[in-house]
Amino acid sequence: xxxxxxxxxxxxxxxxxxxxxxxxxxxxxxxxxxxxxxxxxxxxxxxxxxxxxxxxxxxxxxxxxxxxxxxxxxxxxxxxxxxxxxxxxxxxxxxxxxxxxxxxxxxxxxxxxxxxxxxxxxxxxxxxxxxxxxxxxxxxxxxxxxxxxxxxxxxxxxxxxxxxxxxxxxxxxxxxxxxxxxxxxxxxxxxxxxxxxxxxxxxxxxxxxxxxxxxxxxxxxxxxxxxxxxxxxxxxxxxxxxxxxxxxxxxxxxxxxxxxxxxxxxxxxxxxxxxxxxxxxxx
Amino acid sequence: xxxxxxxxxxxxxxxxxxxxxxxxxxxxxxxxxxxxxxxxxxxxxxxxxxxxxxxxxxxxxxxxxxxxxxxxxxxxxxxxxxxxxxxxxxxxxxxxxxxxxxxxxxxxxxxxxxxxxxxxxxxxxxxxxxxxxxxxxxxxxxxxxxxxxxxxxxxxxxxxxxxxxxxxxxxxxxxxxxxxxxxxxxxxxxxxxxxxxxxxxxxxxxxxxxxxxxxxxxxxxxxxxxxxxxxxxxxxxxxxxxxxxxxxxxxxxxxxxxxxxxxxxxxxxxxxxxxxxxxxxxxxxxxxxxxxxxxxxxxxxxxxxxxxxxxxxxx
Numbered sequence: 162x163x164x165x166x167x168x169x170x171x172x173x174x175x176x177x178x179x180x181x182x183x184x185x186x187x188x189x190x191x192x193x194x195x196x197x198x199x200x201x202x203x204x205x206x207x208x209x210x211x212x213x214x215x216x217x218x219x220x221x222x223x224x225x226x227x228x229x230x231x232x233x234x235x236x237x238x239x240x241x242x243x244x245x246x247x248x249x250x251x252x253x254x255x256x257x258x259x260x261x262x263x264x265x266x267x268x269x270x271x272x273x274x275x276x277x278x279x280x281x282x283x284x285x286x287x288x289x290x291x292x293x294x295x296x297x298x299x300x301x302x303x304x305x306x307x308x309x310x311x312x313x314x315x316x317x318x319x320x321x322x323x324x325x326x327x328x329x330x331x332x333x334x335x336x337x338x339x340x341x342x343x344x345x346x347x348x349x350x351x352x353x354x355x356x357x358x359x360x361x362x363x364x365x366x367x368x369x370x371x372x373x374x375x376x377x378x379x380x381x382x383x384x385x386x387x388x389x390x391x392x393x394x395x396x397x398x399x400x401x402x403x404x405x406x407x408x409x410x411x412x413x414x415x416x417x418x419x420x421x422x423x424x425x426x427x428x429x430x431x432x433x434x435x436x437x438x439x440x441x442x443x444x
Numbered sequence: 445x446x447x448x449x450x451x452x453x454x455x456x457x458x459x460x461x462x463x464x465x466x467x468x469x470x471x472x473x474x475x476x477x478x479x480x481x482x483x484x485x486x487x488x489x490x491x492x493x494x495x496x497x498x499x500x501x502x503x504x505x506x507x508x509x510x511x512x513x514x515x516x517x518x519x520x521x522x523x524x525x526x527x528x529x530x531x532x533x534x535x536x537x538x539x540x541x542x543x544x545x546x547x548x549x550x551x552x553x554x555x556x557x558x559x560x561x562x563x564x565x566x567x568x569x570x571x572x573x574x575x576x577x578x579x580x581x582x583x584x585x586x587x588x589x590x591x592x593x594x595x596x597x598x599x600x601x602x603x604x605x606x607x608x609x610x611x612x613x614x615x616x617x618x619x620x621x622x623x624x625x626x627x628x629x630x631x632x633x634x635x636x637x638x639x640x641x642x643x644x645x646x647x648x649x650x651x652x653x654x655x656x657x658x659x660x661x662x663x664x665x666x667x668x669x670x671x672x673x674x675x676x677x678x679x680x681x682x683x684x685x686x687x688x689x690x691x692x693x694x695x696x697x698x699x700x701x702x703x704x705x706x707x708x709x710x711x712x713x714x715x716x717x718x719x720x721x722x723x724x725x726x727x728x729x730x731x732x733x734x735x736x737x738x739x740x741x742x743x744x745x746x747x748x749x750x751x752x753x754x755x756x757x758x759x
Contacts, residue, residue: 173650177545183537184546187620188554191561194572201575246468253465266469269476275739276479276732277678279705283728286712287482310472340461368565371680371705375712395567399681402571410575417571421564428563432556 195421202418205411210419215381221408225416227383231391235301235377236367238387243306244359247313251355254314255321256343267315274311281307282372290376296390301377305366312365316358320351357431364427368420370395394420480732487726489719498726504691504707506715511723513730515691519608519701520731523683524676526612526697527619532669534616535623536658539665542624543631544653555628562621570685573614578605578686581613586698601696606688609697614682619672626671630664630749631657664749670742674735680705704731 209224216223250270254263285304290296324347332342348355377391379400384391394416401413490498490511501512538558542551582605589599634657642652658665688700689710704727715721 169648169651173648176650176654177541180537180541180545183534184541184554184624186534187538187561187624188557190617190620191557191564194564194568197572197576198568246471249465249468250472253462253469257462257465258469262466262469266473269473271739271743272736273472273476273479275674275735277680277705277735279678279680279708280479280483280728280732283486283708283712283725284479284482287486287725288478307475310475314469314472339458341457343461364563368563368567370565370567371709374709378713395565395681398567398571399685402567402574403685413571417568421568424563424565425560428560432559436556 195425198414198418198421201411202414202416205415206418210412210415214383215412218406218409223412225392225394225397225412227380228392228394228397228416229419231298231377231380231384232367232393232395234298234384234387234391235305235373235393236363238298238302239305239309239366240359240363241306242302243309243362244313247310247362248317248355248359250310250314251317251321252343252348254318256339256347267318270311270314273307274315277371278308278369279371279374282374282376285372285376293388295388296376296378298377298384298387298389298391301373301391301393302387304372304376305369308366308369308372309359309362312362313359316362317351317355320354320358321347323354324350353434357434360427360431364424364431367427368395368424370399374399483725483729483732487722487729489722490726491722493719494723498723499730502691502693506711506717506720509717509719511719513704513723513727515693516702516704516707516727517730518693519611519687519691519703520677520705522608522697522701523611523615523687523703524673526609527615527676528669528673530613530616531620531623531672535620535668535672536627536665538620539624539627539631540653540658542628544657555625558621558624562625566618566679566681569614569618570682573610573682573686577610577614581605581610590698597695598697601694601698603698604688604700606686607698607700608687611683611687611701611703612697614686615676615679618679618682619675622672622675623668626668626746627661627665630661630668630746633664633749634660661749663745667742667745667749670738670745674738674742677738678705678731678735680709684709704728 209222211224211229212226213222213224214227215225250266254266258266281304285300285307289300289303293300328346328350329342332346333339337345373393373396377393377396379396380390380392398413398416398420401409401416404410494501494511498511498513499517500514501510502514503510503512504515505511542554542558546554582603586599586603586605586609590603593599638656638660639652642656643649647655683703684706687703687706689702689706690700691702691707692699694701708724708727708731712721712724715724
């Protein structure tokens with residue numbers, strides 16, 4: 162074996178090992194984040210964390226009950242706004258639209274998907290906060306819902322298009338109208354895929370902080386109704402992390418652990434379902 | 445007679461469904477247009493007052509109502525550049541491993557973890573940035589860089605821990621999953637015969653990967669980098685938490701700085717006066733246009749490769 166060949170083989174082996182190292186580094190970041198959050202946050206989670214309101218600065222104890230409820234409210238309302246638009250829009254794209262309209266809608270959705278979340282916040286501020294003159298759950302939900310639309314829309318379209326043509330034809334041949342076919346055959350066949358896509362969209366916006374900063378704002382107390390500023394987990398984590406108080410830092414870790422735990426759980430469940438194949442019966 | 449009216453009723457149902465779903469789809473387009481219009485209208489005041497000099501002046505003084513965006517634009521570009529310098533080699537290396545080397549049994553779970561990493565919210569990255577990366581930078585990395593590469597203006601000045609370099613590193617960690625996922629997919633779409641031909645000509649495994657497969661997928665990989673760049677430019681929380689939030693333009697990467705997204709996040713709620721608010725919204729408009737262009741280019745490039753890939757695969 163010549164020296165040159167030796168060298169080439171060495172370079173090959175070396176570079177390929179390096180790519181493996183790159184992959185290892187990238188993946189280990191996840192376990193590092195998880196491990197650190199469990200280590201730091203785990204000790205700060207207790208019953209009070211879930212049931213108590215925040216205490217004034219200087220008093221230890223207290224929890225984030227209002228932020229947890231606030232986040233839940235924001236997400237619920239965001240889904241109520243974003244999911245129907247995405248879902249029915251997706252049905253239109255997959256079942257009814259022509260090429261030109263579909264292109265425009267898809268383009269708009271992709272554009273919306275790429276807008277930085279802070280800019281979404283500005284938009285929600287201009288559209289909802291300015292007219293009502295104060296921060297509210299409503300404005301925050303609008304911002305989050307807006308971010309759910311493109312994900313829901315594109316996934317609904319994709320899963321509907323994945324339903325075999327034969328199913329539609331069989332239904333139509335039995336005399337069902339197009340709408341009946343869509344509602345009773347096509348959507349049920351793509352149901353699991355669409356549901357997991359919605360779950361992923363929800364998990365994505367659950368951790369969003371930037372669009373909430375000047376829409377939902379924050380609140381040290383409960384936020385009744387939808388017209389008041391509200392606390393939310395991500396914003397509380399941000400505020401507590403940049404505060405100078407040790408006790409708040411501990412609570413930020415705990416909240417981070419809870420938030421990340423929920424998001425990763427939803428992601429794992431959704432991705433396992435997707436990987437097993439979404440039940441589209443093949444002929 | 446009755447059957448005809450029944451049929452027409454059904455057809456009517458179809459038409460109703462068509463119209464209703466169309467309204468939902470149209471609202472997506474409408475809301476997107478509205479977003480652009482709002483950003484444009486709400487930033488009219490500073491656009492008329494400062495014109496193009498908004499981007500070229502460096503004084504940001506809300507009390508004197510002087511608004512120059514240069515320090516924020518500088519900070520955004522520098523942090524994104526640092527992020528890409530770190531994330532691109534690491535991300536592409538990992539993508540090559542996942543697509544070319546790792547057997548499917550290893551590649552799929554690793555990709556699963558990478559996807560999970562992409563799902564971690566940015567405020568969590570910020571949290572870890574503040575409490576882990578900043579101290580490490582201050583105690584270890586910045587002094588080490590100063591001792592070895594301190595003759596470069598890039599690595600001079602006091603080591604605060606926060607600043608351009610730290611923000612760039614945190615951003616890099618955040619965008620790596622995007623580069624890996626997209627690049628891996630693009631690499632896997634390169635037809636098998638390309639690799640086999642290179643190997644048959646006597647190239648080593650690395651040569652076939654680096655000189656044949658990667659060039660073949662070049663456009664798509666560039667697309668993934670643009671996508672990562674768009675993410676890095678628009679990223680708010682993690683950057684805000686570690687960049688230092690001081691509008692400075694400094695050659696030193698150790699210096700605290702500011703970015704477009706960070707200044708919006710910090711000052712929006714306390715912006716008094718229409719001109720101040722308008723200036724922040726104009727920054728949002730800049731951010732929007734930047735990501736709009738980058739995302740468009742990224743999509744075009746990925747489309748080009750995957751089409752070429754499948755086209756050659758058929759032949």
